[in-house]
Amino acid sequence: MKKYFSYELKNKTYVIACLAVITTLIYSSVILSNKFYGNSSQMFQFEVNLETIFALSIALAVIAPMIQFNYRMTKRSTDLFYSLPLSHYKIFTVRYLVGLILVFAPYLTAYLTGAIIMLIKTTDKIFYGVYYLPHFFLSLPAIFCIYTISAFAFTRANKFIDGAIFIIFWMFVWVLIAEFFGKFIYYDFEPYKISKVFSDYYMTFAPLGRLTDYFQARLVGERFTSTMNDDVANMAAAYTLTGGTAVFATVWLFVSEKYTQSENAGQISDSPFGYKVMIPLFTVLALSFCDLSRPENYIMVVMIIVGSLIANALYRRTLKLGLRQTLIFIGSVIAGIIFAAIFTAIW
Secondary structure, eight states: OHHHHHHHHHHTHHHHHHHHHHHHHHHHHHHHTOOOOSOTTOSOOSOOOHHHHHHHHHHHHHHHHHHHSGGGGSHHHHHHHHTSSSOHHHHHHHHHHHHHHHHHHHHHHHHHHHHHHHHHHTTTSOOOGGGHHHHHHHHHHHHHHHHHHHHHHHHTOSSHHHHHHHHHHHHHHHHHHHHHHHTTSEEEETTEEEESOOGGGGSTTHHHHHHHHHHHHHHTTOOOOOOOTTHHHHHHHHHHHHHHHHHHHHHHHHHHHTTOOGGGTTSOOOOTTTHHHHHHHHHHHHHHTSOTTSTTHHHHHHHHHHHHHHHHHHHHTSSOOOHHHHHHHHHHHHHHHHHHHHHHHHO
């Protein structure tokens, strides 16, 4: 296993170098393009651009699993790897670990370069560069969560395009569920209502985003505050959910790998963590968000139903839906419309 790890790491050296160069160039060029304004007595004189490294880290955490586990998507490459004198479980473990290096090595390079440039540019400005250290180290577990959830989502698929779709699904699934439950939990300010659930906190990358916002303010000497009443409660719930999802994803990644079969490569992606649950769930949630008091929204209802049919056809790779699939489709449509009627009456 050690020899294979060394081989895999050496084999990915070029990829790591390319990713490091690309991310560093992007982040550095954005920082170098900063324009200062105001005078030295003003607190906020420039953009810190932590949101740039935030976006780059997400891209790395999503791309790395696609690179590392793409071999599972075709039967030819799967047969090749499974024929090696090493268990496929060990192969998977090595590629998972090297995937982490694919994420964190370029991230470290870009972050360190950008921080140094920023510190040099702000020698005569009010800038608290010491906050780079806690931001960097606290961002690592948040990025790990994105990586391991993306790896979990991607490996639930048997085709590359399905894996990419599954990643998108797992990035936003808790947002939609939170938005759904937020319809039942709200402040009633006549004549309008405000949900107590801040659904945007439930995105997989929300903890990293919130962390970035906080330290972006601290770097320029500002205090980061929120005026939202349930801010702390929402953050605690959302970030616990994200962390719990990451733990589950990591554990199930390795448990399920023991039962993976090479003949599944290229076949229908029939995992319960993919289309099988994703399509009916999205159908119910999308329909439930339609305001039925407005006639023009009935067009949206029809579009969602048609879209669900198309998604089912793409999933099954046939226009014919079996009895079970048809019943699930009809049930999800009926459930979605019922919830839409309830929410329309409440809101």
